[in-house]
Amino acid sequence: MSSFTLFVAADDDRREVIEIVAAAAGVALVVKAGETCPGAEGFGPAMGGVPVISTAQGPIARTVPILQYLAGVHAHSALHGDCLYTDAVVDQWLQVFLADIAPNLRILQDVAPDGTVAEGSAVAQAARGKPVAPKAGLALRSRAEAATAAVFAALAARLETHSCLVTERITLADIAVASQLLPLLESGAMPSVAPAIARWALACAHHAAFVAVRGAPTEAAVNRIMSAASAVAPAAPAAAAAAAAAASGAGAPAAASAAASAAAPAATGLTNSGSVSAGALSAPPAFATRWSRGRARASEVLTAGAAIIGQTVTVGGWVRSARKQSGLAFIDVSDGSTMAKLQFVVKEGIADADSIAAVAKVGTGACVRGTGKVVATRDGKSVELECTSLSVMGDIPDPSKYPVAKARLSMEALREHQHLRPRTNALAAVTRVRNACAFATHRFFQERGFLYIHTPIITSADCEGAGEMFSVTTMMPADPKGPIPRTEDGSIDYSKDFFGNPAGLTVSGQLQVESFACSMSDVYTFGPTFRAENSHTSRHLSEFWMIEPEIAFAGLEEDMSLAEDYLKYCTAYVLEHCAADIEFFDQRVEKGLRDRLQNVVNEDFVRLSYTDAIEILCRPEVLKKAKFSIKPSWGMDMRSEHERYLTDVMFKKPVIVNNYPKDIKAFYMRANDDGRTVQAMDVLVPRIGELMGGSVREERLDVLEKRMEEMDVPKDNMQWYLDLRRFGTVPHAGFGLGFERLVMYVTGMENIRDVIPFPRYPGHADV
Amino acid sequence: MSSFTLFVAADDDRREVIEIVAAAAGVALVVKAGETCPGAEGFGPAMGGVPVISTAQGPIARTVPILQYLAGVHAHSALHGDCLYTDAVVDQWLQVFLADIAPNLRILQDVAPDGTVAEGSAVAQAARGKPVAPKAGLALRSRAEAATAAVFAALAARLETHSCLVTERITLADIAVASQLLPLLESGAMPSVAPAIARWALACAHHAAFVAVRGAPTEAAVNRIMSAASAVAPAAPAAAAAAAAAASGAGAPAAASAAASAAAPAATGLTNSGSVSAGALSAPPAFATRWSRGRARASEVLTAGAAIIGQTVTVGGWVRSARKQSGLAFIDVSDGSTMAKLQFVVKEGIADADSIAAVAKVGTGACVRGTGKVVATRDGKSVELECTSLSVMGDIPDPSKYPVAKARLSMEALREHQHLRPRTNALAAVTRVRNACAFATHRFFQERGFLYIHTPIITSADCEGAGEMFSVTTMMPADPKGPIPRTEDGSIDYSKDFFGNPAGLTVSGQLQVESFACSMSDVYTFGPTFRAENSHTSRHLSEFWMIEPEIAFAGLEEDMSLAEDYLKYCTAYVLEHCAADIEFFDQRVEKGLRDRLQNVVNEDFVRLSYTDAIEILCRPEVLKKAKFSIKPSWGMDMRSEHERYLTDVMFKKPVIVNNYPKDIKAFYMRANDDGRTVQAMDVLVPRIGELMGGSVREERLDVLEKRMEEMDVPKDNMQWYLDLRRFGTVPHAGFGLGFERLVMYVTGMENIRDVIPFPRYPGHADV
Incomplete structure (x- = not known):
């Protein structure tokens, strides 16, 4: 839970609305009444003591910006409107009730209906000790009533036909307006009010956020609100209601339907909303929508x-x-x-x-x-x-x-019913978290101006060795006894195959996406990749999804920072958007999951050269403590036990090991001047191990060609790749991560077959 | 360009800031000075004549909500902050300058430095015709100066170290504050000002949006601003600047780096921003970012x-x-x-x-x-x-x-250089538009609470006929002369293959995603699909991406509405985010493209049953006019010429034809009671033809089984699919569209091979 400190004058009644919004948004608030916030001088006392909150990024002053900020901390708080227009209508209500008519509401509170002025009130203070005659009080009050009449009429008309002020759910507007009105209604300072307003105010008073801050409304308070409602004649006619609804924020079509359904107001509401969720994304394109769900979720x-x-x-x-x-x-x-x-x-x-x-x-x-x-x-x-x-x-x-009737089936048993297993708690939660990770990935890169590139699935180029590739062909005979085309010398005749050459399923989109980095600068892939390895472990799939960003004009530092930011972003996104699911995994799958994830978000990742890592692992005290089954030595590919020591024992946070020996890395990685290392990096995460791997790419044509020769990488099919170095070459870097590994990391699920809808592994491609 | 009407009192000076923001946001504004907006009574005159804009959805009153709305109409206007915190700081500046200190700024404008009160000003009017003595004027002015001093100090400190008020680019805050300050500075009403404020104010005055509304600043105005700047001692010390920067919105790390780089302020700015783009998405997760680009785009x-x-x-x-x-x-x-x-x-x-x-x-x-x-x-x-x-x-x-040096290479020629062609205008524009379509797709479904499901690529199940499937195998011998495993009777021995059965590349994820609709309710796929058709047309690829939403508890109406909303959303998104690219395509590729797209966004799609469509097409006057090469008749699959007549001639907008004859549609489509049609629908678009196709799915087990028998669909491999009807069946529907068709539709590109990075078609899978 995020936490902020509120600085507010001891008697400032704006404190309450800020606290209620914080409660509604699930944000913890430490209140320092009577203190001032350091660093906010330009916006605080000079303006007469406005509320200020301090955040990790700096202070924010003034009620409305504070409310907007708190409402946005967790995207799922859904306190904003559901589109640009309703956002603006929320703003409008905030402005009206927290600023424009606030002084008049103050007068209604301080001056009783009979004209008596409350002792110590602002009105009394303004008279500087002299008693205010009830007649003067009455005049003040009636001016305040006149000044607010139109607003209350608009409020009543809106609430005649809608459950909430702006959309059909509680927004900042409801909280702000209700927080101003409830004291008036509950104290009897406002002895009559439209029934619709009273009904809505009661619902707000019972809302968890209000109860958390103000306590549950007392019976007396409820009675006073009810009697205020019965003091006026009920209900505006439908036409007026519709007009006022149009004025107060219902869209034009919604206003029309509100008028149409005025006879059965209880039937409106969530049911037909088909609404845009939360404030997760601002300002979707404007067009007249026609889809509605006909049901609430x-x-x-x-x-x-x-x-x-x-x-x-x-x-x-x-x-x-x-x-x-x-x-x-x-x-x-x-x-x-x-x-x-x-x-x-x-x-x-x-x-x-x-x-x-x-x-x-x-x-x-x-x-x-x-x-x-x-x-x-x-x-x-x-x-x-x-x-x-x-x-x-x-x-x-x-x-x-x-098949999935029993309360707790094993993951193995559920794997036999892939088409029904999302009906179970665990697989449904995985589905939601996987979805969140996928969208967070797109959001992360799109927000940073990266372009999404679909690299090919079927390819004749191979990134890391053809042995692991599935063949794609149309030469398998429809009749299983039929022949496969062969040339005269008995070789399979690939000229008869669909693509005229042997083709396979891609093992990585990296090489192809590099061509887009070398023209569009910042790009990423997110698509399926394949390995025909006969592997039956809990960490390997034959078909899995990979994410591979590639950035131009960039070196190893940028690459490591991008990887670090990306992982933190996805993790923070899931913590925010899938809180209940993470809670479930924390309780049922991996104790301490949430803390592990929060640690990744909070900590700066350690950056450590491979050489330094080996030096650390070879220290006598480490060797003694760690009892590695294989002693680390420079030049070897680090084993999990070594990586785990660095992340889980030594640093207790993510570690990015970099500048690996060239002999254990791919041909395309950029050589360092030392002649023995390349600019590669692996991101290691506590309890998980390697999650991402990347490198700077060798951009020098001659160095790359020499390296390909040394490593026996055939150049014939790779002329296009060399062209990128031949014509306007650019330093560039990137990394890749297996999407399913990411989902395992955020859920704590232990078998990769349970984090993808339809897992493919040897012998399994049924559904 | 979106257009709105502004209602504002004839002498309201808030009009200017609204107009400038509209110009900066690329929004057309019709101003009705002195008129009131119908339907906004509760927020207008009663509050003393606040500005109101009318939008298609309803009116919005009050300056700040209006500015926020206009700034958000086009997501690329980038007038907001770049994260939740900077958004709040923008709000804070708006509140301070447009509300809190506005009366004091008014006094500084109306009362000259020597105490003279301007005739007709609010101050003069408040004195009701009596002349105001210069001494009284001076007292008023000095109170106003005192009340604003802290704000101006914070403003100066911020601008000492940053180019703009909140982030490093022009936001609403800059426009709002500058619009209030420029009149003061240009008229000499504020005879001295911190040099940093003057510098920034001059930059704003030259900003296109200011110039569009106020005209370019005159030489006299520029001189007056410069002399105001030279009237004060320059620059605050770095420490004070950093403290004030913290107060005014720079994040803690940014403030530190600002202090560090105070010696070379010119080096700060866009360069190291690595910033989150535009206001396209609100409130990304909060964490300390480390990535920076080291360059501006x-x-x-x-x-x-x-x-x-x-x-x-x-x-x-x-x-x-x-x-x-x-x-x-x-x-x-x-x-x-x-x-x-x-x-x-x-x-x-x-x-x-x-x-x-x-x-x-x-x-x-x-x-x-x-x-x-x-x-x-x-x-x-x-x-x-x-x-x-x-x-x-x-x-x-x-x-x-x-290879791509020449200014205008043909598309055919560029296809020979797929790895370099994104360096050309046309292919770069396609890449940006394709990216926008992809992200719009995710946003559309995510905003509506749909879950993204990765359906399998390799599968033994086949949706529409195995003949078109590529085989996926590991049985092709490494040695081309080697044998392929066969059983004793000479059949290919698939038990030796990787998956133990014949497997192929998916032709659709629909059947599999249905299983998620039958548990998670609203879902969609977006992934590659394949056809092994030996097709050489400009509209077919062997590998292409498909989008397939599937909704539970829904019928044909919801399905059609969802399809319509989706297409409008993507189209509007591209019009907003890729305006320059669409302009390019409009000029170079398809004249009238933008109008065609705007038509799709603006028009309600026609919904027409297949039976009615055939009836229309068979009318004598239509047959005479259209001169179809094939006469339409009930039961046939409509040809393009028929579809085109409906969309391009008859209705001139998109048409959704529905309830097709069962014999020309797939086995899984829901039967109507008439015994001859099914609940299918195709979305036809002018100039393009069919873009999407969908249906309600047969949810009744007995009806579905009977239909599979009638159509010879083998049930053995489909028991999992029948299970969805066997256990808790639900009415559900969905549609599919080929993503490349969508990109062709929004760009006007004529060959599908030019809208995908690496096209696969017979004989081509090289890169």
Whole structure:
């Protein structure tokens, strides 16, 4: 959890809204009331004591920037709008309630409806000790009421037809506005309010973030809000509501549909949102969207929580467990969107589910869709769905035959049911984390201006030795007894093959992507690669995905820094976006996983030359302590035990070993002047070992040609590669990592076959 | 270009900053001064006449939300910070200058340094016609100066060490602050100012967006700013500057390096930014970054433009053309980051480039790296690099042998040099657009909560017929004369093959991804697929990339809407992010391209049943007009000429034809009750034809099995697929599109071999 310090004047009531937003965003806040933040002089006291938070990057002053920042710390906090426009509408509400009408709200709070001015209040202080006559107080108050009337009208109209202020879920706008209004309503300072505002304010008061900061609302406070609501005539007509909704942030089509559905407001809400998730990405392109999901995701319902209590939503998913109890059925449903299950509560005799017994019978694995009201769970900590209808879309006719019915099947057993295993907790969590790693990879490189290049899968060029390549051919006969074309001398006649030459599946896109680095500067690949090794270990696959960035005008330092930043980025991204999944892996798969990952994000990686690494490993005290099975010596390829010593014992953080002996590295790596090392680097990570490997590429034509000759690399097929050195050569570098290794590293999963949807290894390519 | 209407009071001076931001963001703004925006009552006049813009989605009121919105309309406008923290610092400056100290700035403008109050000013109006004594004016002014002193000190300290207010490029903060300060400085209302502020204000005044709205600054205005700067003692000491930089938004490490480099402030700036691009994505994970590029990209220099005039930067790239002229060499350099070239101006005798003749000799294709000062081009419209050093990293020893030297090679000729062709304008533009399409695809699905699934490349299952599959094998003998394992009866012995069975390269990931839709709900694939067709057309490849989303609990309507939204999203994304590339294609490849694409974004797609489509095509007047070579009739697979008639002649926009005859569609498509059609759909696009195809999947086990029998689809290998219907089946749908078709569609390129880095087709898999 990220942590920040808030500096705020002792009596500053903006403290509360900042604390609530921090709670909603899952950010820890240390409050230093009455202290000032060093380094923020230009924005603090000189402006009359504004709130300031200090962050690792520096201070931020003023309420709105602070709220926006806190809301953004974790992308999943989803406190912003869902597009550029709704973001702006959120901003608009913040501006109006935290700045523009704040002084008038202050007056409504300080001056009672009868004109009495609260002692010690700003109004009283402004009178410098002289008593303020109730008549003067009343005048002040009525000016404040007039100044805020239009805003309250817009607020009421919006909330007549929508569950929240801007989108259909709690945003910064709801928190900011409710934090200003709740004290007014709960204290009776605002004795009448539109029922829609009261309903929404109550939902906010029960929201976890509000409860965390202000405590649960008291019965008296709830009663006062309710009576304020009953003091006014209900509901604006639909047309006015729609107009006001348009004014307050619903999109034009949404406003129209809001008007259309005004007769059944409970049916609006999450159900038809098809919404863009979280604030993970700003400003998607603007166009009129037509897709809607027709159902809410379990993750959306559980995240919105108390904010949507009372709303009607539809959720579909697969039953994880079901039980029957005194006329009710309780069904835990998962739709893959989150580790948590949403509980359906089903009463006897509702449509489509005519007996509890029938419902309870659907059992694990059945597919159901339920519509109902979101209600609080008994402990008040979460919400569940009180179904008004339930459809069984797909049942399990014979539960004994459902292969993944049991609660805890071994990973080996699940591997026999690859098409069903994502219905289990572990594989679903892997799927979400793998997805997050993939998107984090694209985001990382795209944010830095790299271009994604699709290097070829079928190729006649080979990077690291043809022995490991799968052949790709169209010469295998359709009739298994048929012949394979041969020339007169009995050789296989590849001129008859599809590509006119022997072709195989790529083992790396590096050589090809270099040609794009030598024209577009900064590029990366992310695609499948193959090894025809007859390997049955838990760390090898025949088909796996690789990521290979390549940067021009760069040397070893840049390459190491890029690798370090990339790994930290992906790790931090997963910690942020898959917190519940990482929690699961931490508990069930690898104790201490989260700490291990946080260590990678927090620590500067050690950079150590191979020569120094060997020197360290050969120190007598190290040899004594480590008891290596193979004694390290200069020139050897380091074994895992050596790498582990460096990362797990010696430094306790990631280590980048660099400048390896040339004889244990590939032909294309750039030679150092010492004549015996090349500019290669491997990133070693505690508990995992090597995760990435890279190098500077030999950019000098003559040196490269000589090295190819020394290492017997045939040059005939490689003229195109030499061309890159022949014409406008450039220093460049890159690295590669196996994507599945990355997923193993972030999940703690121990067998590589369990982190890819359909693993391929000797004898296995069935599905 | 997007367009919005601004409603603002006739005398509201916030109009200018809004117009400047719109210009900087490339957004067209129609100004209606003195009018009010309908539908924004709650936020407009009641608040005293705030600015309002109307957008397609609704109105937005108040200056800061409006600026944020305009800045975000085009993600490439890069007007925000480069991370969550700098975003907050931008917000902070907006808040301070547009709200908090705005009244004091107003006073500095209205009351002259000698205390004279301007006629008609707010101060004069507040006195209700009574003259304000200079003494009272002076008191007002000195209060305003005191109230703003700390802010100006922070501003000066920041600008001592940085070129811009928040990051090293122009953001909203610079525009907002400069728009408030420039009138004060140019009018002499602020007779002294820190030199760093003056320098920066001048750079802003020359920025294209300011010039577009305010005109170029006059000589008198420039002189007044310069003399204000010389009225104060120069420069704060480095320590104070660093402290203040920390206060005003530089990250802690940046502040330290700023202090370290205070002795050579000109060396800071873009050069070492390694910065996160644009506002394309908000809030990347927070960690201490170590990677820096050591060079600026040409796109960054050209985009920053006037804002970084005078800064020293390093740029590397490849020479597109070079010429010599009276002691100078002019070299146009491209680094792949943008269509535009950055011009290097090199003087005789600089380090590393001892004679102009030598520099001019490097010629097209050479790789150079230059360091120098950013200066305005002669026409003042752009910037160029005045080199103080130039290194030739890689030359072209014999220009006559450089294969892509000529200005305009045919696409066919370039195809012979796949490794060098991205150095040409056309292929570089394709590379950027292809990258944008790929990332837009991921963003689209990720924003909507879809999970990215890697379906297998090697498979024993086949979706649409094994005849088109490449075999994948390890049985081809290393010795070409060697045998291939056969069983006793002469059949090829696949039990000896790597996977123990015949295996091939996938033709589609759909069947496999369905298993994830039936557990994780909303998923998509994006990976390579293969066809072993001996096809030599300009529209077929043997290896191509496909995108296949699959959604659970969904029917044909949702599927069509998802396809429509997806295509619009990608198109809008490319229009926004690759504007210069699309301009190039519009001019050189397909006239009217941009309009064609904009039409797709703007129009609701027509949805038409196959039966209705055939009915339309068979109308006598259509047959007469269209002169089809084949007369359409119900049951046939529509030909391009028929599809083209619907999209290009009849509707002039995209058309989704749906509910096709079952006999021309695949076995897995869901049967309609009419017994003769299935829930399939094809998206047809003007000038292109079919771009996407999809369907609802048959979710009923018995119906699916019967259909497989009817169509002779063997069930043995498909039991896993039937399991998805056997256990908790769910209605689901999806579609697929060939990624290269998408790139052809957005670029107008006519041969599919030119939109993929290394095309594979019969006889070609060399590189």
